[in-house]
Amino acid sequence: MSTLLKDNKELSSTITESKAIYTYSYHVEDKSDDARSDCMSQSTYAKGGNESEEKCLSADDGGYGWLVVFGAFMGVFTIYGVTNICFVGGVFTPISNLLESVLGARRTLLIATILISGGCLAAGSATEVWQLYLALSICFGMGFSIMIMVTSKTVPLWFNRRKGTAMGIVASSGGLGGLILPFGITSLNSSLGASWYGTKGNIEFVKEKTLPTKRAIINPCDVLRLSLLRDTNFIIWSLAASLQVSYMNMLFYFLPSYATHIGLDTMKGSALISVTSATTFVGRLFVGALADYAGNLNMCILFNVVTSLASFFIWTFAYNFVGLLMFAITYGFFGGCYLALVAPIVRTVLGPERFASGFALMSFIVAPAYAGPSIASALENVIPIEPFLVFKLYTGITAFASAVAVLILKLRIKRQLWAKI
Structure with missing residues (x-):
């Protein structure tokens, strides 16, 4: 009897181990299939065939x-x-x-x-x-x-x-x-x-x-797929992107002039632009890496909010070189996130199948927003307030409005405030 019970236990243990191995294998194969499906959905824009599949599957975050x-x-x-x-x-x-x-x-x-x-x-x-x-x-x-x-x-x-x-x-x-x-x-x-x-x-x-x-x-008929304009999430992101683009280059246009306005020499104004460029380089590296762990939309919201706060509470009260230097560092690091996040966000909103056409249409819609510095300059000429205050307020308001639009988009995609998106 004891020998029979021992044999039954060994048999049960073997069956349990087999189930575990099968379950593990199933999940691995399932995960592989998902990766293959996601990868191949990305390569539907390619020429097609086995060559495209092999290239796509081999390009899993590395190599070529x-x-x-x-x-x-x-x-x-x-x-x-x-x-x-x-x-x-x-x-x-x-x-x-x-x-x-x-x-x-x-x-x-x-x-x-x-x-x-x-x-x-x-x-x-x-x-x-x-x-x-x-x-x-x-x-x-x-x-x-x-x-x-x-x-x-x-x-x-x-x-x-x-x-x-x-x-x-x-x-x-x-x-x-x-x-x-x-x-x-x-x-x-x-x-x-x-x-x-x-x-x-x-x-x-x-x-x-x-x-x-x-x-x-x-x-070629899909060069600008206008049917995407019926996608509410796409429209919201296009609006948010336009707001970001409208302030993105503001500092590069007006910071040297503002530095001269408050009594700094031209060399210091040029130095501030160099500092802004350097921190932009670092900031875009950081936001891209952070977005892979915390989500593209989350990082977009955070970086826009910080840019808005810096414009309202640092640039508005910056009347010396130290204050402007603090703002240049902050703005450079946080204010240039758009170019690093725009493509991943479009893919998140539209999916891989509509990504290429959607990115093209969004770029076309956003193009006029690059005139943001010119719009701010026109407002500066007609609004009788402190010189350069319009540029400060314009940057802060557009950055905050963009953050709000991205937050609305995130909640539409998934109604969880802290979700990774």
């Missing part, structure tokens, strides 16, 4: 994806470091998407490189103002739009868990370029003249070879 990040980082570094024409670039979004749908990402980036290089060459040789408009606004602006659109849509496709980190690295290059390149450009302009500027774009041919050939859009 980091080369994509490096190529995008270098492209954005040179573009944002030299000039900022985002308004014009956003207008050319439909052309960018149409080219990508027909030619694929690599060929489209090659066209962007040619346009950027050609625009720089033409600008360096311009003798009339209208020639600068054609060179920078049309030629360079179109290349700018193509470069930013393709890299912003391509990078998230190579990552599942670290999309925020990857986009944070890419977006941070704008701050780094704004910090480093002006010093070199000033020296080169003094020694070689403005015409040297045209040679800058040639480096793009090398570094963009690292980007994949995934196509973001299959049907």
Whole structure:
């Protein structure tokens, strides 16, 4: 009898272990299937076939994806470091998407490189103002739009868990370029003249070879999918993004003038811009990494709230260099989160299937918001209050309004205040 009981216990133990092993295997396979499904849903924009599946599955937050990040980082570094024409670039979004749908990402980036290089060459040789408009606004602006659109849509496709980190690295290059390149450009302009500027774009041919050939859009008719305008969450995010864009570059336009207004010399004003660029570089790295752990929408809300508070309570009362330095550090770190979070948030709101078309449409909608500094300047001229107070209030109000809009969007997606989204 005791031997029989012992055999039964051993049999029960074996069955239990088998169930545990089966259960574990089931969950692992299920998790793998989910990852495969999510990954393949991201690659539905690709050319298709087994090759796309293998590439997607092998690009699980590493490997070739980091080369994509490096190529995008270098492209954005040179573009944002030299000039900022985002308004014009956003207008050319439909052309960018149409080219990508027909030619694929690599060929489209090659066209962007040619346009950027050609625009720089033409600008360096311009003798009339209208020639600068054609060179920078049309030629360079179109290349700018193509470069930013393709890299912003391509990078998230190579990552599942670290999309925020990857986009944070890419977006941070704008701050780094704004910090480093002006010093070199000033020296080169003094020694070689403005015409040297045209040679800058040639480096793009090398570094963009690292980007994949995934196509973001299959049907050219989906260049701007207007049906997305019926999606309430998409509209809310477009509004929040527009508010962020409208204040994002405010400090770079007016901080040197404000420094001169309160009695500081021009060197200190330039130093404040350099500090802002440096902290923007660091801040975008941090917000991307933090977003992977705490959620993209959560970080967007937090960084906008801090930017708003800094504008109201630091910039408003900053009448000396120390006060402005504190504000430049705070604003630089928290105020530039948009470029690091915009692509992951669009993917969160619309899903991977509608991400490419949604990102294009949102960029087109947001483009006029880059005129925010001009709007604030116009208000400054008509409202009879303390000089530069309009810029301070405009920045604080738009940042806070953006945080509120993102909070509403988060609660619509999931009615839990502390949920990771």
